[in-house]
Amino acid sequence: MGDDDLCFLDAVELARMVRAGEVSAREVVGACLGRVARVNDLVNAVVTVDGEGALAAAAAADERLVGGGDVGPLHGLPVAFKDTHLTRGMRTTLGSRVFATWVPDEDELVVARMRAAGAVGFGKTNVPEFGAGSHTFNAVFGATRNPYDLGRSAGGSSGGAAAALAAGLQPLADGSDMGGSLRNPASFCNVVGLRPTPGRVPSYPTANVWNSLTVPGPMGRTVADVALLLSAVAGPDPRCPLSLDTPPAASFRAPLERDTGGLRVAWAPDLGGRVPVDPDVRDVLDRQGAVFEALGWRVEEDCPDLDGADAVFRTLRAQAFLLGLGPLLDEHRELLKESVVRNIEEGRKLTGADLAAATAEHTRILLAAVGFFERYDVLVAPVSQVAPFPVEWEYPRVVDGRAQETYIDWMRSASYVSLLGGPALAVPAGFTAAGLPVGVQIVGPPRAERAVLEAGAAFEAATGWGRRRPAV
Incomplete structure (x- = not known):
């Protein structure tokens, strides 16, 4: 097996091979580092690399296995962590000139759990400045390019992670998602990403332990790989009051294959007319009916009540920017991109009445969704309203003839779903005529990760789109 073949193996299979001694962690890490050296300059997905440290950690992993020590489910798998997630002893820039040389002295909780499960950290993946926006570019490292078309965006904010997966630079990736930051790049790069139920994968450190809008989550090239990573990072933490008790970790990575015939599906190709969708994306969505029929799913076109979602999301997002980044506006305004400045300033304008209204409306949306999911098992909707756009753009200014006023408007298909409180799994669904x-x-009610993963695995098996590899 050549190094490139090794780099594109499913993480589940790769982990099995390492544990069985069919390949060493040093070989796997070395193969990925070699591919990074050959390919990364084209896509700019991995922005910090510690090859020497990774190979030393891989050697230690091999020795532990030979010595009969306990090994975790990610044993020997190489990972470059998202550059907004803190990594002890490794540069973490957050895509910002303010932190261009910062080296934290602690791991983010999701990173610590991946390491504890045996993952070998070898670097960091690119992000927009402070993760702000669904297109990955910043003044420190530049833009990440889509492996399927190097002239196009890889999405964001987990764009470096998604591009690294698609390009075979790593088998698994950590992402995070507020309004689509994990799902959008998965869609743009033909990989899989799960926004979990808030609390399923706790976030720490954080400026707001009560935040239910931003969640860490797993990314991979297959649904089973995402389930594998979820099994390693899910579970409660005493510092995170919203964190969920979880079933035995192995229940997430147990085989996902089951007959999903009869699944009650709400199909919302434009979220009930609430969002415009470009024609090339709509063409791909229109083909999904044949897949649903082949799977035996019982499909009705329907959508949860999302009236008021835009105001709720904007208010909660502005609050999060103020809490997390407010002090930087006073200390380093000249080093912040304009859109980040604007978001912090929007947070400072909020009143108690604004927050109360957003909380009340968010509660109404959540309670309406409870009734909706009594009628349906899952909701299926587009991740993104556009296909990957030119990498030089900050964001799409027009979607299906409708102007988009800000850099977050064009992602309402994802940000509205964030307010429903349940897991949302982005799965490859096809390509436009231009090959994008x-x-x-696939969205479920709160705590329904297993059901969403099973539906995603059935959809994935019926289509096979995720098996198409980029030419890069």
């Missing part, structure tokens, strides 16, 4: 990836999101 398009994904759908």
Whole structure:
């Protein structure tokens, strides 16, 4: 097996091979580092590399296995962590000139759990400045390019992670998602990403332990790989009051294959007319009916009540920017991109009445969704309203003839779903006539990760789109 073949193996299979001694962690890490050296300059997905440290950690992993020591489910798998997630002893820039040389002295909780499960950290993946926006570019490292078309965006904010997966630079990736930051790049790069139920994968450190809008989550090239990573990072933490008790970790990575015939599906190709969708994406969405029929799913076109979602999301997002980044506006305004400045300033304008209204409306949306999911098992909708756009753009200014006023407007298909409180799985669904990836999101009620993963695995098996590799 050549190094490139090794780099594109499913993480589940790769982990099995390492544990069985069929390949060493040093060989796997070395193969990925070699591919990074050959390919990364084209896509700019991995922005910090510690090859020497990774190979030393891989050697230690091999020795532990030979010595009969306990090994975790990610044993020997190489990972470059998202550059907004703190990594002890490794540069973490957050895509910002303010932190261009910062080296934290602690791991983010999701990173610590991946390491504890045996993952070998070898670097960091690119992000927008402070993760702000669904297109990955910043003044420190530049833009990440889509492996399926180097002239196009890889999405964001987990764009470096998604591009690294698609290009075979790593088998698994950590992402995070507020309004689509994990799902959008998965869709743009033809990989899989799960926004979990808030609390399923706790976030720490954080400026707001009560935040239910931003969640860490797993990314991979297959649904089973995502389930594998979820099994390693899910579970409660005493510092995170919203964190969920979880079933035995192995229940997430147990075989996902089951007959999903009869699944009650709400199909919302434009979220009930609430969002415009470009024609090339709509063409791909229109083909999904044949897949649903082949799977035996019982499909009705329907959508949860999302009236008021835009105001709720904008208010909660502005609050999060103020809490997390407010002091930087006073200390380093000249080093912040304009859109980040604007978001912090929007947070400072909020009143108690604004927050109360957003909380009340968010509660109404959540309670309405409870009734909706009594009628349906899952909601299926587009992840993104556009296909990957030119990498030089900050964001799409027009979607299906409708102007988009800000850099977050064009992602309402994802940000509205964030307010429903349940897991949302982005799965490859096909390609436009120009060969650009398009994904759908399979959404469930709170705590329904297993059901969403099983539906995603059935959809994935019926289509096979995720098996198409980029030419890069």
